[in-house]
Amino acid sequence: MHCGSLHIQNGICRECTYHPLHLSGLRTASVYQEPLRSCIHALKYEGNTRLAEPLGLLLAHTYIVHALQADVLVPMPLHTDRQRERGYNQGQLLAEVCAKHVQVPVNSALVLRHRATVAQASLKAAERQQNVAGAFVCAPAYATGALVGRTIVIIDDICTTGATLEACAAPLFAAGARAVWGLVLARPM
Secondary structure: OOOOOOOEEOOEEHHHHHOOOOOOEEEEEEEOOOOHHHHHHHHHHOOOHHHHHHHHHHHHHHHHHOOOOOOEEEEOOOOHHHHHHHOOOHHHHHHHHHHHHHOOOEOOOOEEEOOOOOOHHHOOHHHHHHHHOOOEEEOHHHOOOOOOOOEEEEEEEEOOOOHHHHHHHHHHHHOOOOEEEEEEEEEOO
């Protein structure tokens, strides 16, 4: 079960048959449906940061249930313009709560989103990949071998096509990471 899909046949989901994720794996806490959908939306777009605690606990539970083992958790980076506009990074809040419960450090400086992108929610699958291609870089302090042999888990709220997770993972793999996993709250059916 590579992508964490809840709909597996013969050990692989239909989506991965046609577009395998370029990650070591993906684990998902639940399906993107109510009431989780409203909670994610409230955290991400309505400033309800109190929801980071229960949602981060849900990620920690998923981490433990799937026996993930990471050297570091990395929240999905926001571009500085988007973070300034929103006032916080929901991925950072989720990662901090999760880290506290799984006792793995968070490093929000490991990967940088150096190019602003259009919001992925409004794009089709192929457009999503183009939108985030090359949008992330490994921070210079970590691009010189500090990640060799390390296992990294990227924390995000939703994974639709996996394009953003893959784009974020690419510079980590290029910097020598042994494995890069995605850990998200929800994935659409």
